[in-house]
Amino acid sequence: MKADPAVQRRLLDLAQVDAELSRVTHRRRTLPEIAEIAEAEKTVRAKTDALTTIETTLGDLNRDVKRQETEIDQVRAREDRDRKLMQSGSVGAKQLTDLEHEMATLQRRQSALEDDLLELMERREAVEADVQHARVALDKAQEALSDAARRRDSVLADLESTETKRTADRKLAATQFPEPLLALYDRVRKHKGIGAALLRSRRCGACRIELDSNAFSKVRESAADEVVQCEECGAIMVRTGESGL
Structure with missing residues (x-):
């Protein structure tokens, strides 16, 4: 020829x-931001799962606290009823003895329930702190992901601009041969x-x-x-x- x-x-x-067009293609495939985004997405998923687990634990504790508070209210109501009955003077000696025994039992039960409630509330407070920390960690992970995505998009936009210009240049140059x-x-x-x-x-x-x-x-x-x-x-x-x- x-x-x-x-x-x-x-x-x-x-x-x-x-x-230059080949470099653009290679750069687009091998952007470090692509690997960074994949890792950031993995971190976000892990942080999301961790937050979900902790929030589930907190939900369980909230239900336990509510159930404990309901049971304490029931014991107090029973104790108030017995006290009013004893103070009414309308009960006999045997029933009065039974009521006194039941009152003592209810007081012990209430004390045990209140101790358990205090423990539950302390655990809930600790888990609430864990939830806040997990949310902060998730926010940071999402921010890192967004930052990497913004940088990737910026680079891709520059590559797209270069590719468009050089493709036009090539089309024009090809007519000379x-x-x-x-x-x-x-x-x-x-x-x-x-x-x-x-x-x-x-x-x-x-x-x-x-x-x-x-x-x-x-x-x-x-x-x-x-x-x-x-x-x-x-x-x-x-x-x-x-x-x-």
């Missing part, structure tokens, strides 16, 4: 645009990653391998408008004064 040497040199500009040359360039780029590179000091700019004597002789003997390719990577080698020919 033949192409004007000046046209071949313009392949270097096209290759530079394609290299004859179809056979552009097709060869695109085919090599698709399979090897780089379609064209400068031959500098006997070294292919795509694979960085120095041409051996036979390969270098073939290139040197080729006509200026001959399109030559690297025997190692297939890239079109663009020859200039830096090629060492």
Whole structure:
């Protein structure tokens, strides 16, 4: 294949645009924020689960406290009823003795229930503190996630802008090449990653391998408008004064 040497040199500009587009694609796939977001999401889930567990414990304690308070109120009501009955003077000696015994039992029961209630309330107070700490931890985790997402979105927006501009540049640049040359360039780029590179000091700019004597002789003997390719990577080698020919 033949192409004007000046046209071949313009392949270097096209290759530079394609290299930048490749960097944009690679950067988009390997953003550190992506891994950071995944880790932050994992942390948020863990903190959410921890908060749910603690809030469930607090709910159970609230129900236990309410049940204990209800039982204490019932004991007090029974005690008040017995006291009023004893003070009414309408009960006989045996019933009075029974009421006194029941009053003593109710007082012991009330004292035990109140001790249990105090313990429950102390536990609830500690768990309420744990809930507050868990909420703060969750808020911090969510804030870290939001921050990472904002930074990712900002970088992606910049990459999108660069990609849009360079894609337009490539579309315009592609019109400057004859179809056979552009097709060869695109085919090599698709399979090897780089379609064209400068031959500098006997070294292919795509694979960085120095041409051996036979390969270098073939290139040197080729006509200026001959399109030559690297025997190692297939890239079109663009020859200039830096090629060492």
